[in-house]
Amino acid sequence: MNALEIKKLSVAINDSNILKDFNLTVPKGEVHALMGPNGTGKSTFAKALSGHEDYEITSGEALLDGKNIVGMEPDEISRAGLFLAFQYPSEIPGVSIANFIRAALTARLKDNEDFEVTQYYKKLYEKMDLLKIDRKFTSRSVNEDFSGGEKKRCEILQLAMLQPKYAILDETDSGLDIDALKIVAEGVNNMRSAETGFLLITHYQRLLNYIVPDKVHVMWDGGIVRSGDRSLALELEEKGYDWIKEEMALTT
């Protein structure tokens, strides 16, 4: 069961159904892209899966390596191995990035384990060098007065440090200039391995020029309507989402 398997997941916000019998499988070691126009439920899926209390999962399962994470608390889901890179990450004034990541790692320690400070900084600096992040960056307060690019970089650094089993990147490409986009993509590409599964949520196919996905899924009105390889993303770019809309109109 080395996969993140979403089975017939239905999600409601304030009693209105956003996701309906949503199905998706991301095997470990693969990179999938979830595309679709705004308002089709991509971010809802990410938040609901992470256990956000505003999103009610009305039916279905989400299996992380075979373990159902539906109904678990957000922190339990995180520690079980699911990471969400936020589209709009929150500011935490007064808490440095270094201390924040440290707190997140400390929360993962077993009862008989101690936090290894030296090892931690060694690893942190390695990852920062890899992501071309300046050393001064981690002493700044988490997301406070950050540019769009800095916020995304901060998310990717956390991802690299926490080494989850599955990572969902929610619109990580939005608000990035081309250089920042390349750095983020390089970071993700570096982390690509048999140990991790990625789901990239994106509106544009631009990001997929830099992170080449194994599979592309197109979402429409709360469900996946089409899956294919990378050429599907290129097709979408060429034809736009109207093409999907028209097809959907025909079938309903």
Added chain:
Amino acid sequence: MTQTDTINIDRDKGNFFYPTDYEFDAGTGLNEDTVRYISQIKKEDEWILDFRLKALKVFNEKKLPTHWASKDLENINFDKIRYYLSQGQKPSRSWDDVPDDMKKTFERLGIPEQERKFLAGVEAQFDSEAAYSNMKEQLAKDGVIFIGSTDGLMEHPEIFKKWFGKVIPTGDNKFSALNSAVFSGGSFIYVPPGVKVRQPLQAYFRINAENFGQFERTLIIVDEGAEVTYMEGCTAPKFETTTLHSAVVELVALKGAKIQYITVQNWSDNVFNLVTKRGLAMEEAEIKWIDCNIGSRLTMKYPGVILKGRKSRGEVLSIALSNNGQHQDTGAKMIHAADETTSNIISKSISIGEGRSTYRGQVHIPKHLKNCKNNTECDALLINTNSRTDTYPAITVRGDCNSVQHEASVSKVSAEQIFYMMQRGLTEGQAMSLAVNGFVNELIRQFPMEYSVELKRLIDLEMEDSVG
């Protein structure tokens, strides 16, 4: 005192209780006889008894300040409180000589250990009197005096009588009058000219008895060019009935002297903590209050500095944390009374659940003064939507040769922030704790290390506990 065999233990450090027998007990309620009893067993001079009796009259005449302060004050039943309880009036110089029940209490609070590690002297008060008092030998050789209030007035009247009740007059408020009538314990400190006490002196105040009132009196006089840091901590076990703590603390910093006074208040939440603290700073002297209020049911405390000498400096750095059922009504007073005086107030309050925080500030710079400066920053953090915070800054600045800066902010820990942190693996309690630590971080960095560690730990405990 009812004897019980059980020891009450809760998660909070101070919430435990070893049964104790008291040899001296002024009984319940307050009248002239209570005051005479206290004065008599302390074998005080006549003038001290007179001072007390006059104060009692002032206390009885003054109304509770409920026209501006919390109506909760009306729930203090002064007739049901015990005003003096002790096992004797002379503190031991060695922990070995401290009676077992008290020694166990202080050991559990870690006081002897801290003394060995980083303190120059310790006084540990148990209910009305100090059970232990000791200071490093070298300091005694340097002429430093560190003794109890009555001893100070009787043994060194030439030093202490001059300033006793001068910085905070008996009639300053109802509770300073109450303290003046029944004061017992506290520290009288004198540091001779030029002596710089490198390690802090510490007082630890322990309330152990139920229905009790603790009224310590502290007077610290630091002579020209001398320096001292004084720290106080306090705890009490949690009782169903109310407990009263009403201290008066007066500081005098003579020319060029420096006093740093640090408080970490961790009373249980049945304690009314009504304290008057004020310092007098002479020419080029500096007084800094670091005030952390975490416990108590209602705290009313506004440490102040009267900037009497040219170029004197006053500072109040405070943190207040109010949880359900708590009201921290705190602030600062800066009275500029000379040219080129500067004052700085930084106040951070955190309200959790139904906890309530109030900031009251008073900054006064009269018209005839020149080149005075005040900076005031007060920031409030609300953890839940039903938390409450109020700010009442009163800044009177006259004349145009003075400068004042005032900034205030209220922020909230949002559900999105908490979700973000939980998505990284932190529990809800850890997430809130981190948000609060972030809020106070910059301020705590200015505290001595031992205290910032202790404070962070206390905040963590409070936050973990606030998650239902």
